Amino acid sequence: MSKYRRVFVIVLDSLGVGPMPDSDAFGDHGVDTLGHIAQKADHLVIPNLRRWGMANLHSLAGIDPVEHPLAYYAKLRERSAGKDTMTGHWEMMGLHTTKPFITFTDTGFPPELIAELEARTGHKVIGNKAASGTEILDELAEEEIATGHMIVYTSADSVLQICGNEETFPLKELYRCCEIARELTMRDEWKVGRVIARPYLGRKKGEFVRTANRHDYAVKPFGPTVLNALKDAGWDVISIGKINDIFVGEGITEAYKSQSSVHGMEQTIDVAGKDFHGLCFVNLVDFDALWGHRRNVNGYAGELERFDEKLGQLEEKIGPEDLVILTADHGNDPTYTGTDHTREKVPFLAYSPSMRTPGPLPETDTFAVIGATVADNFGVAMPEGTIGHSLLDQLV
Numbered sequence: 476m477s478k479y480r481r482v483f484v485i486v487l488d489s490l491g492v493g494p495m496p497d498s499d500a501f502g503d504h505g506v507d508t509l510g511h512i513a514q515k516a517d518h519l520v521i522p523n524l525r526r527w528g529m530a531n532l533h534s535l536a537g538i539d540p541v542e543h544p545l546a547y548y549a550k551l552r553e554r555s556a557g558k559d560t561m562t563g564h565w566e567m568m569g570l571h572t573t574k575p576f577i578t579f580t581d582t583g584f585p586p587e588l589i590a591e592l593e594a595r596t597g598h599k600v601i602g603n604k605a606a607s608g609t610e611i612l613d614e615l616a617e618e619e620i621a622t623g624h625m626i627v628y629t630s631a632d633s634v635l636q637i638c639g640n641e642e643t644f645p646l647k648e649l650y651r652c653c654e655i656a657r658e659l660t661m662r663d664e665w666k667v668g669r670v671i672a673r674p675y676l677g678r679k680k681g682e683f684v685r686t687a688n689r690h691d692y693a694v695k696p697f698g699p700t701v702l703n704a705l706k707d708a709g710w711d712v713i714s715i716g717k718i719n720d721i722f723v724g725e726g727i728t729e730a731y732k733s734q735s736s737v738h739g740m741e742q743t744i745d746v747a748g749k750d751f752h753g754l755c756f757v758n759l760v761d762f763d764a765l766w767g768h769r770r771n772v773n774g775y776a777g778e779l780e781r782f783d784e785k786l787g788q789l790e791e792k793i794g795p796e797d798l799v800i801l802t803a804d805h806g807n808d809p810t811y812t813g814t815d816h817t818r819e820k821v822p823f824l825a826y827s828p829s830m831r832t833p834g835p836l837p838e839t840d841t842f843a844v845i846g847a848t849v850a851d852n853f854g855v856a857m858p859e860g861t862i863g864h865s866l867l868d869q870l871v
Contacts, residue, residue: 491806
């Protein structure tokens, strides 16, 4: 018998809440994604997050804490070595990553890798550098359309990304090329966390728009996670957004692909209207992809406001047998230099209408308390080799 019939874990991708003790070692000095957005944005109105206790958790300019927050709240530190999507999400579900994935930000990909990719795909590679996804299209998409060449680029993340115009570089062909790239980048010397298909539409500079047919080819988790344990025990494990890609389908019973973070919340609200018994795991990527990496403070603030509105709608669907956990996987301070993720603590807000005494919880030393809490709720043993301790008994 589970304490909560349904648990929703919602990841506000990159919503860090201040530096980790080791942030300087990652080149991240004084970073604070949420705090700096509140300080620097033209406006930030998040009444529902405020009611839940976000301003109690973290000091926010212009937003006062509330006397009686609706949620339990804490800051979580990442134990894994990294500040990327995969290490963050995997740690939430119990995996401790000790070796960060390789990045090729400064050099582009090695000539040997590019040569083999060209030979295997039949396309000449153009680009091969770190770039913004929109900027690389303005620079090279017209050439790709005219020649059939293939835009390959990376970023500050451990990723190899391939662009293709859906009208001249069909999705089937783009996915085939990405599958080849994924196979090649499984070698230790080239191993990146994800290969990403980046389809787009448009014919000339200034008109190019990326479509929702993105597909991530991630490295399979190196061990079983809480998701596997839940699925094996017969519980529902519903993924929304890129969760299914991050875990390569491992432990997922039903998957929904999102077109945007707003769409992802709409899907979550729809799922909350259904009768299921288990976990709904959600990633809202636009905070990171559209605003954090592009260092757009007002855009990030606007995305938070849109999320806040949808959170209020979700709250109407949540009953006493439901638990909602809001968190993040890393930081991406839009006021910081460069375009990389930032090594930060993340929020933990846990809400259920049945809670009697919500308030502060101690800061913890791993994101894995999330997965451990979910596993404990459903009476599932943590897989061998995983980390984390449950907070379930504290959520009263």
